Amino acid sequence: MTQFDSPFVAVDIGGTKIMTAVFSNDGRMLAKDVCPTLVDEGVDAVIERLASAIYTILNRNGLVTSRLAGIGIACAGGIDSASGVVVTPSPNLPDWFDIPLQDIIEKRFNIDTFVLNDASAAALGEQRFGAGQEVKNLVLVTLGTGIGGGIIIEGNLYLGARGSAGELGHMTVDEGGPVCGCGNIGCLEVMASGRAVAREAIRRLVQGEKSSLTEMADGKVESITTEQVAAAAAAGDSLALYVLSRASHYLGVGLVNIVNAFNPEMIILGGGMAELDSLYVEPAKKLVIERAFSISTRNLSIVTAQLGNEAGVYGAAAYAIEQITGRTA
Amino acid sequence: MTQFDSPFVAVDIGGTKIMTAVFSNDGRMLAKDVCPTLVDEGVDAVIERLASAIYTILNRNGLVTSRLAGIGIACAGGIDSASGVVVTPSPNLPDWFDIPLQDIIEKRFNIDTFVLNDASAAALGEQRFGAGQEVKNLVLVTLGTGIGGGIIIEGNLYLGARGSAGELGHMTVDEGGPVCGCGNIGCLEVMASGRAVAREAIRRLVQGEKSSLTEMADGKVESITTEQVAAAAAAGDSLALYVLSRASHYLGVGLVNIVNAFNPEMIILGGGMAELDSLYVEPAKKLVIERAFSISTRNLSIVTAQLGNEAGVYGAAAYAIEQITGRTA
Numbered sequence: 013m014t015q016f017d018s019p020f021v022a023v024d025i026g027g028t029k030i031m032t033a034v035f036s037n038d039g040r041m042l043a044k045d046v047c048p049t050l051v052d053e054g055v056d057a058v059i060e061r062l063a064s065a066i067y068t069i070l071n072r073n074g075l076v077t078s079r080l081a082g083i084g085i086a087c088a089g090g091i092d093s094a095s096g097v098v099v100t101p102s103p104n105l106p107d108w109f110d111i112p113l114q115d116i117i118e119k120r121f122n123i124d125t126f127v128l129n130d131a132s133a134a135a136l137g138e139q140r141f142g143a144g145q146e147v148k149n150l151v152l153v154t155l156g157t158g159i160g161g162g163i164i165i166e167g168n169l170y171l172g173a174r175g176s177a178g179e180l181g182h183m184t185v186d187e188g189g190p191v192c193g194c195g196n197i198g199c200l201e202v203m204a205s206g207r208a209v210a211r212e213a214i215r216r217l218v219q220g221e222k223s224s225l226t227e228m229a230d231g232k233v234e235s236i237t238t239e240q241v242a243a244a245a246a247a248g249d250s251l252a253l254y255v256l257s258r259a260s261h262y263l264g265v266g267l268v269n270i271v272n273a274f275n276p277e278m279i280i281l282g283g284g285m286a287e288l289d290s291l292y293v294e295p296a297k298k299l300v301i302e303r304a305f306s307i308s309t310r311n312l313s314i315v316t317a318q319l320g321n322e323a324g325v326y327g328a329a330a331y332a333i334e335q336i337t338g339r340t341a
Numbered sequence: 342m343t344q345f346d347s348p349f350v351a352v353d354i355g356g357t358k359i360m361t362a363v364f365s366n367d368g369r370m371l372a373k374d375v376c377p378t379l380v381d382e383g384v385d386a387v388i389e390r391l392a393s394a395i396y397t398i399l400n401r402n403g404l405v406t407s408r409l410a411g412i413g414i415a416c417a418g419g420i421d422s423a424s425g426v427v428v429t430p431s432p433n434l435p436d437w438f439d440i441p442l443q444d445i446i447e448k449r450f451n452i453d454t455f456v457l458n459d460a461s462a463a464a465l466g467e468q469r470f471g472a473g474q475e476v477k478n479l480v481l482v483t484l485g486t487g488i489g490g491g492i493i494i495e496g497n498l499y500l501g502a503r504g505s506a507g508e509l510g511h512m513t514v515d516e517g518g519p520v521c522g523c524g525n526i527g528c529l530e531v532m533a534s535g536r537a538v539a540r541e542a543i544r545r546l547v548q549g550e551k552s553s554l555t556e557m558a559d560g561k562v563e564s565i566t567t568e569q570v571a572a573a574a575a576a577g578d579s580l581a582l583y584v585l586s587r588a589s590h591y592l593g594v595g596l597v598n599i600v601n602a603f604n605p606e607m608i609i610l611g612g613g614m615a616e617l618d619s620l621y622v623e624p625a626k627k628l629v630i631e632r633a634f635s636i637s638t639r640n641l642s643i644v645t646a647q648l649g650n651e652a653g654v655y656g657a658a659a660y661a662i663e664q665i666t667g668r669t670a
Contacts, residue, residue, distance in 0.1 A: 092636050099636045149502055161602070165494050172604025173478055176636040183598040186516040186527075187591070196597060196632045198515075262516070268525060269512040273490070273602065275501025303525045307421050307428045307505040 018081035020332050021066055024130060024324030025058070025087045027051055027104030027157065031321065032065045034073055035329035037081055037337070039140060044325070045069045055107055063120050083117060083125040084332030086133030086324035088160075093175025096127040103158040103193060103207060126332045128171065130154070132178050133327030134282055134317065135162025136169045140330045142318035143280050150278040151270050152317070153180060155263070155285035155292075157238075158193075159201040162327075163274070169331065181205065185265045200269075203262035206238035206285050213241045213255045223251035238285070245291050253291070260292045264299025271304040271312060282317035347410035349661050350395055353459060353653030354416045356380055356433030356486065359391055360650065361398045364658035366410060366666070368469060373654070374398045384436055392449050412446060412454040413661030415462030415653035417489075422504025425456040432487040432522060432536060455661045457500065459483075461507050462656030463611055463646065464491025465498045469659045471647035472609050479607040480599050481646070482509060484592070484614035484621075486567075487522075488530040491656075492603070498660065510534065514594045529598075532591035535567035535614050542570045542584045552580035567614070574620050582620070589621045593628025600633040600641060611646035 019042065024031045027049060034043040047065050049058055070077060089108050090100035096114020101107060118125040128136075135152035138144045144152075148167050154160040161180030163170040171177050181201035182194045189198025202208055217226060217233040225244050229236045244252035267279060285292060297314050319326055333339070348371065353360040356378060363372040376394050378387055391414075399406060418437050419429035425443020430436060447454040457465075464481035467473045473481070477496050483489040490509025492499040500506050510530035511523045518527025531537055546555060546562040554573050558565045573581035596608060614621060626643050648655055662668070 090634050090636050100634060149506075163602075165499060166497075168495075170494060172637070173606040173640055174604055174636050176634055177478075177602065177604035179601040179604075179634055179637075182601045182634065183512065184515075184594045185513050187514055187594055188517045194634065196601070197594075265513050265516055265526075269598070272508040272511045272525070273492075273506065275503055275506035275508075277502040305419050305429060305505055305508055305511065305523065307419050307503050308501070308508075311502055 017079065019075060019079070020081050020329050021069065021083045022325040022329035022332065023062060023066065023083065023085045024133065024328060025049065025062060025085065025105065026130065026324070027088065030062055030065055031325050032069045033325040033329065034069055034075065035333070037333055039326075039330055039333060041322070041326070041329075043069055043073045044322070045072070051105060055111055059113070059116060063117065066121065077121050077123060080121070080123045082332040082336045083121065083123050084328035085113060085117065085125065085127045086130040086328040087113060087127055088130050090176050090179065091127055091129045093126070093128050093171050096125065098127070099176070100194070102160075124336060126335050128175060128328065128331050129160065129162070129178065130324045131160030132162040132169060132171060133331060134319075134323035135164055135178070135280070135327065136330050137319055137323040137325070137327030138280050138282070138317055139164045139167070141326045142323060143315050144278055147278045149274065149276045150280060151180070151274055151276045152280040152282060153267070153270070154283040155205070155281055156283035157205060157207050159205045159266075180266065180270060183266065183269055185262055185269065200262065200266035204259045204266060209241050209255055209259045210236055210238045212258065213252065216251060216255070221251055224249045225252060242288055242291065256288070256291045257295060260295040261299065263292065264296035264303075267296055267300045267314070268304045271300055271308045275308040277311060277313070279312070279314045280317050281314065282323060286316055346408065348404060348408070349410055349658050350398065350412045351654040351658035351661065352391060352395065352412070352414045353462065353657060354378065354387070354391060354414065354434065355459065355653070356417065359394050360654050361394045362654040362658065363398055363402055363404065364662070366662055368659055368662060370651070370655070370658075372398055372402045373651070374401070380434060384440055388442070388445060392446065395450065406450050406452060409450070409452045411661040411665045412450065412452050413657035414442060414446065414454065414456045415459040415657040416442060416456055417459050419505050419508065420456055420458045422455070422457050422500050425454065427456070428505070429523070431489075453665060455664050457504060457657065457660050458489065458491070458507065459653050460489025461491040461498060461500060462660060463648075463652035464493055464507070464609070464656065465659050466648055466652040466655030467609050467611070467646055468493045468496070470655050471652060472644050473607055476607045478603065478605045479609060480509070480603055480605045481609040481611060482596070482599070483612040484534070484610060485612035486534060486536050488534045488595075509595065509599060512595065512598055514591055514598065529591065529595035533588045533595060538570050538584055538588045539565055539567045541587065542581065545580055545584070550580055553578045554581060571617055571620065585617070585620045586624060589624045590628065592621065593625035593632075596625055596629045596643070597633045600629055600637045604637040606640060606642070608641070608643045609646050610643065611652060615645055
C-alpha cells in the first residue's frame, strides 16, 4: 500500500479562514485550500462550511472519503482532545461552547477524526516540519488576537490529562490586571495580545490622550486595530510606542514564566504579532535574559515560526497520522 | 546478582538537615540517617559533612563504596542536572553558586553520581512510591520557606533542557509585586511562601499594625516566624489571618497557572505549609476551581504529599536507579 492509498485530511479552523489540506501518510502536503470562516453566521454554519471544504478538497484531488485514513482538526479554543469537544471558546471562535466537533465530523464522513487546539497543532507542526525539527523540548507561543501555547516534551506533543495543556496565554502575570475573557485575572493574553494592544490604545484615546491614531482612524477611535497601533508606533507615535512596549514587557514576563517552568531548548513565536520584531519581540527577549534562571537561558533559542499559517494543518495532519499509525518521535 | 549486591545511596540536602539513605536497586529503603546541615559553616563544610554522612551510613550497614551502584543527590537550588552543578542558590542553601556537586562526590567515592533539584526529586519520589503512583501527568509543588516544583510527564520526570525545569515558584504572578531572591519580580515564591508570610507580617507590625504576634514575639517583631503567624491565625488574630489569606490567594493564582499550562491529572502539595489546610491550602484550591479552565479542573485532584520529608531521598534514589539501569515508567 503506498502513501496515496491512505491520505489524511487536515483542517485548521481560525477566526477568519478555514484551511484544508490533504497529506500523504508520511506527512507531505499534497493539496491545500482556503475558505472564509464567517464566524458571524454561527457555529452550525461554520461546521457546514468546514464539512463542505473537506468534500471540496477531496473532489478536486480525485479522492473519495472511503480511501481517507483520518481527519485531523486544529481548532481555536479550549479543546478536550480525549473526546474531541471544543469546550470553551477563544477570541477567534467566540460562541464555541461544548461543540462535539470530533463526533460531528466522524459521523458525517465515517472516518476517524482527531481534534486538538490550534496552538498545540502549530507546535507539533513546527517540531515535525518547521523551526523545531530535532528539538526535543520546545514551547510554541502564538501571538495574535489571543495568545496560545503548545508544548513538545521529549519530541512528543504534550496535551495533558484531557488535551487542554498549553494554555500559556492564560497564566496570570499581573494579579492587578483586568479580567480576561477566560474568567481569570491579568492573564498574559489580556496584557500582551494583539487585542490587548488595541484595547489599551483605545482606552487611552477615549480618555483624551493625544496620538496620530485619532487621525489615522478618522476619529473613530473605538475601531482602532492592532495593525494601526503597530503602524503608528513604527512612525514614532508616542502613545502607540508606549502601548506596544507595555504589551512587549508583559510578553517578556510570560516568556520568563515559560522558561522557568519548562527549561525548553527553544521557544517558537508564531502569529501575526511575532512579526513586530523591534517593537514587541526583541524587548521581550531581553527581559527573558534579565529575569529568567541563568541555567535555563544559557542554551535557549527564541525563534520565529517557519510554517506561517500552515503550521496548524501540518500539526493537525501529524497528530492524526500519529494517532492512527501509533508512530511518534 | 541480587539487589543487595548493588545498592544505591540517596541524599537529600536541605537547609536544616542532610538525609542519607540506602536503597535496594528496586527502590526499597534499607536504611536511613539524618544529620544537621549547618549551612552557616559554609559550602565546603556542608559538602564534607555530606561525604561523611555517606561513609557513615555505608559503615553502619556493613557496605563498602566499591559495592555501590550509584549515588543520587537531591539538592535545593537551581541545578544543571546535565552536569550536576548547583548553579543558583535557593533560600535554603543561600551561598551555593556554581558548586560542581556531582564532580566532587563522584571523585570522592569513584561512583556514578546524579544530582537533581529537591522538588523534582520529591515529584519523582511521590510518583514512584507515594501519592502519585499510577498517575501519568502530575505536578508537585513544595510549600516551605521557598516554593519549588517538580513535573512528571507521561510517568517520567521532566527536567527540561538542562535539568532546571519545574521552577514553578519563580513564575511571576504579580508584576506589581516585590523583587524575588531569584531576581525576578512578583514570583509565586515571594508572594506565597512561608518566608513571604513571615516577611509580610513583620512589615505590617513594623509599620505599627496591632496584633497578638507582638506579644508572642516578646516585642522582637523582626524575628517572627511563619509558624508564629500560623499559630496566631489559628487563634483568630486578624493581622495573621489577613497575611495568610493573602499568601493563600497568591498560591491559588500560581496553581491556576500550573493547571492551565499543564492540565495535570494531579497536583501534589508538599512541604510544611501544605499542612496549613483551612487557612492556606483550601482557599487556594477554591480559587483554582473558580479561575482555571473548566476542562482542566474536571478530573483534577489536588492532594497532600505522602512521603513527608523522605520524598527527596526516594526521588533521588529512583533518579539514580533509572539513570543507571535505563529503566523508566
